[in-house]
Amino acid sequence: MISGVIPTEFTPIASLLGGVLIGTAAVLLMLLRGRVFGATGILAGFMSPQGSSDWAWRAALLAGMVTGPLAYMIFAGHMPAVQVPISKGMLIVGGFIVGLGVTYGSGCTSGHGVCGMARLSPRSIVATLSFMLSTGVTVYIIRHVLAPATGGI
Amino acid sequence: MSLFLTYVIGVIFGLGISMSGMANPSKVLNFFDVAGAWDPSLIFVMGGAVTVSFFGYRWVFRKFRSPAVEPQFMVPTSRVIDAKLVGGSVVFGVGWGIAGFCPGGALPALGTFDGDVWLFSIAMVAGIFAAKFLMKLTATRAARHAS
Numbered sequence: 159m160i161s162g163v164i165p166t167e168f169t170p171i172a173s174l175l176g177g178v179l180i181g182t183a184a185v186l187l188m189l190l191r192g193r194v195f196g197a198t199g200i201l202a203g204f205m206s207p208q209g210s211s212d213w214a215w216r217a218a219l220l221a222g223m224v225t226g227p228l229a230y231m232i233f234a235g236h237m238p239a240v241q242v243p244i245s246k247g248m249l250i251v252g253g254f255i256v257g258l259g260v261t262y263g264s265g266c267t268s269g270h271g272v273c274g275m276a277r278l279s280p281r282s283i284v285a286t287l288s289f290m291l292s293t294g295v296t297v298y299i300i301r302h303v304l305a306p307a308t309g310g311i
Numbered sequence: 312m313s314l315f316l317t318y319v320i321g322v323i324f325g326l327g328i329s330m331s332g333m334a335n336p337s338k339v340l341n342f343f344d345v346a347g348a349w350d351p352s353l354i355f356v357m358g359g360a361v362t363v364s365f366f367g368y369r370w371v372f373r374k375f376r377s378p379a380v381e382p383q384f385m386v387p388t389s390r391v392i393d394a395k396l397v398g399g400s401v402v403f404g405v406g407w408g409i410a411g412f413c414p415g416g417a418l419p420a421l422g423t424f425d426g427d428v429w430l431f432s433i434a435m436v437a438g439i440f441a442a443k444f445l446m447k448l449t450a451t452r453a454a455r456h457a458s
Contacts, residue, residue, distance in 0.1 A: 161409075163337075163340075163341070163344070163347065163348050164337040164341075165337075165341070165348050165350075166332070166335070166337050166338045166341050166348070166350045166352075167350070168350055168351060168352055169332060169352045170351075170352060170355045171355075172330050172331065172332070172352075173330075173331045173332055173352040173353065173355040173356045173359070174355040174356070174358070174359045175327075175330055175331075175359070176326075176327045176328065176329070176330035176331025176332065176333070176356055176359070177327065177331055177355055177356040177357065177358060177359025177360040177361075177363075178327070178359040178360070178363050179323050179324070179326055179327025179330065179331075180324055180327035180328065180331065180333075180356070180359070180360040180363075181327075181359060181360040181361065181362065181363025181364040181367065182323055182327070182363055182367070183320050183321070183323040183324035183327060184324075184360070184363075184364040184367070184368075185363065185364055185367030185368060185370075185371060186320045186323065187317075187320050188367075188368060188371050188378065188384070189371050189375070189378060189379060190313065190316055190317065190320065190378060190379045190380060191313075191317065191378050191379075191380060191381050191385075192377065192378030192381045192383060192384035192385050192386070193378075193381075193385055194386060194387065195324065196415075197413070197414035197415035197418055198414050198439075201414060201418065201436075201439070202439060205436070205439070205440075206443075214314060215313075215314060215317045218314045218315070218317040218318040218321065219317050219318070219320065219321040219324075220321065220418065221318055221321060222317070222318040222319060222320060222321020222322040222323075222324070222325060223321040223322075223324055223325040223328075223418050223419045223422075224321075224325065224418065224419060224421050224422040225318075225321070225322050225325060225422060226321070226322055226324065226325015226326045226327070226328055226329050226419040226422055227325065227329050227334070227419060227420065227422040227423045228422055229322050229325065229326045229329075230325075230326055230329035230330060237423045238329035238330070238332075238334050238335065238420070238423060239334075239335050239337075239338075240334060240335055240336070240420055240423055240425045240427065240428060241335055241336065241337035241338075242336050242337070242411070242425075242427040243336065243337050243340065243411070244336075244409065244410065244411070246427070246430060248409055248410070249410055249427055249430055249431050249434070250430060250431070250434040251406075251409060251410075251434075252406045252407075252409035252410025252411075252412070252431065252434070253406065253410055253412070253417075253430070253431040253432065253433070253434025253435040253437075253438065254406070254434045254435070254437055254438040254441070255402060255403075255405055255406030255409065255438060256403055256406035256407060256410065256412070256413065256414065256431075256435050256438060257406075257434065257435040257436060257437060257438020257439040257440075257441065257442065258399075258402055258403075258406070258438040258439075258441060258442045259399050259400065259401070259402030259403025259404070259405070259406055259438075260399070260403050260414055260439070261399065261438070261439050261442035261443060261446070262395050262396075262398060262399025262402065262442055262446075263395070263396055263397075263398070263399025263400035263402070263403050264387075264395075264396065264399065266403060266413050266414045266415060267333075267407075267413040267414075267415050267416070268413075268414070268415035269415075270400070271357065271361075272357070272360045272361055272364055273364060273368075274387075275361050275365075276361050276364035276365040276367075276368050277368060277386065279387070279390075280390060280392060281387075281389060281390060281391070281392055281396055284392050284396065284397060284400075285396055285397070285399075285400040286400075288396075288397050288400035288401050288404065289400040289401065289403045289404035289407065290404065291401075291404065292400070292401040292402075292403075292404030292405055292408065293343050293404035293405075293407045293408040294343045294345070294404075294408070295404075295408070296343075296404060296405050296407075296408025296409060297340055297343040297344050297408045298343075298344075298346060300408065300409065301344055301346075301347055302346055302347065
């Protein structure tokens with residue numbers, strides 16, 4: 159079994175509040191440092207820094223991001239759920255492909271999908287439509303073409 | 312002080328990702344599985360995030376001539392829509408559809424110390440370096456052909 163399905167509950171309020179916090183963080187980062195909040199760009203710049211002060215703010219931001227689940231635990235009493243429905247092999251394949259794609263595409267869901275869409279950047283709108291569509295097609299193929307054909311992959 | 316504020320902004324983002332469900336690959340994959348176990352929650356994440364940043368960015372740019380601790384706003388200015396942008400984004404979507412993690416979801420989720428998130432993230436970093444290496448290689452080849 160390399161890919162299964164774990165049902166999840168519809169959580170409109172928690173998801174909306176989470177989205178509002180993500181947007182708030184993006185606005186505050188623009189206000190403070192004049193930067194868009196793109197996870198890909200922040201991580202890439204952290205790994206190949208353009209100087210020590212450039213590295214420092216990226217490191218501080220990443221440290222904060224990683225503290226997020228702990229902050230969530232203080233409110234919710236437990237860590238956020240991470241339910242992985244696929245095998246470790248597929249997780250590695252998926253991760254490598256994501257790394258390739260976001261580097262060539264210059265951004266991901268946060269950079270293009272949130273910050274770029276909010277700025278009405280034509281590049282980001284095209285990028286977001288492209289990856290939303292290809293993600294949907296990929297999920298459809300894995301769950302509704304490959305899985306039935308192989309008796310659950 | 313500005314580094315501490317940057318850290319706090321990171322915490323707000325990570326808390327938002329944790330609440331929203333973006334750190335949970337099953338929730339992400341079920342959002343895209345319209346024909347199956349559909350969970351529409353992520354529409355609310357995107358809706359909330361884009362609405363707040365749409366109005367928030369406008370307010371920041373109207374109200375301030377420069378950010379608080381940097382001399383100027385460093386907003387991406389490229390308007391080029393090419394095969395690299397579209398192809399890269401399509402490839403990203405394939406990976407996202409396989410694994411259910413995107414970079415902005417996975418990085419905060421590292422803080423749960425879930426082994427699978429670390430495995431995904433290490434593979435993603437390897438993919439980023441592989442892409443940078445390939446880009447450098449093609450750039451060198453193109454320069455050699457040009458000379």
